[in-house]
Amino acid sequence: MTGTTEALVLMLRRELTLSFRRPDQLIQPLVFFLIVTTLFPLGLSLQLSLLRAVAPGVLWVAALLASLLSLDAMFKNDADDGTLEQLALSGQGLYVIVVAKTLAHWLVSGAALVVVSPVVGMALAMPTSAFGTMMWSLGLGTLTLSWLGAIGAGLTVGLKRANVLVSLIVLPLAMPLLIFGAGATDRAVSGISPAGALYLLGALCVLTCTLAPFAAAAALRINLE
């Protein structure tokens, strides 16, 4: 009998292997994030002060949307080819599958956005002193979004075209992330301590990562019937 940790590592490896076999799906959110954020300096006037003022909001909205792009496929591909049923019968709790899939989704979308975010920060004329806060807030925010997304993806797994519906379910729930995430980055840009907003983001992340696996597993169980 395979232990839970072992099963979790195995599932994570499976998800990452599958992602790297489809590099187009891996690159899409990144390219989307880079393109959307570089459109703003082109569209706005060349006033650096204006760009700097809107930078945190632009960065965060683009990151949320980029992270949403691949959400609906989180369980759908496995449901369509029948492997989700096999995973559900693997003798591991469904929450193990949810945790592994969510972490894999975050690693290939959220974490990758965090890595390229300094490039975007520079394009948006943000001071380099704010990069640390920006990366921390994006990391926590996208991880929380992946957990929220797992619930949305679990609820809509049986539907044909669920992309828009997942966004409609997840985006209202993601509003606090945008407020505190962009807020933290904005404070760092202005030279004020972002600690309060970052702590709240951390709290939201802990809340979702403890509750979302069970909510998403319950949603999947209903859809598997």
Added chain:
Amino acid sequence: MNIATDGLCVEKVHVWRGDRHVLKGISLEVGPGELLHVSGPNGTGKTTLLRVVTGLLRPEQGRVVWCGKPIAGAPVDYQSELAYSSHEPALKGDLTALENLRFMVRMKRRAADHELAACLERTGAERCADLPARVLSAGQRRRVAMARVLALRARLWLLDEPFTNLDAAGSELVSDLLAEHIGRGGLALVVAHHDLQVAGKSRNLALHG
């Protein structure tokens, strides 16, 4: 050996799909070393019955009992003892046949690669081991799915139309594997709409609409 303590019992199961009463009080029993062949025309609820037995679908009335305990109490423990093959082969197209087996079987038990390769060889799919599942033919995929059932080393086999897309040799192979399984004291519930010739103790349950 006693079915009540060592086997599978389905007791008066009723399932509705919307307004449709799909399973109307179905009862069945399978004991160790026994195969039950569920047959019947399309749309009579054969697959639904199999999904109820897996625990994926909860019946509105009735219950499924495994080794004396209702499966609703501890579905995960029960599910770790079964191997289910749906009418889809359930393989990831981007993974090779061996990788498909590796990820799915190791979720249940530790299995070395050579053991998995031996299962692929037994089902005549050894040449598919390093090919992505998406390039395999439907028959080859079915053989890989059968290798997964074999590799899981489960006591209870639940097979949904295991002969689909298989050639004569493939069908014979599945019959042989089933005979070996029940010969070892395993239990098998097979949904197939055509006749099933398996050596050993086998019974038939015909479902009607």
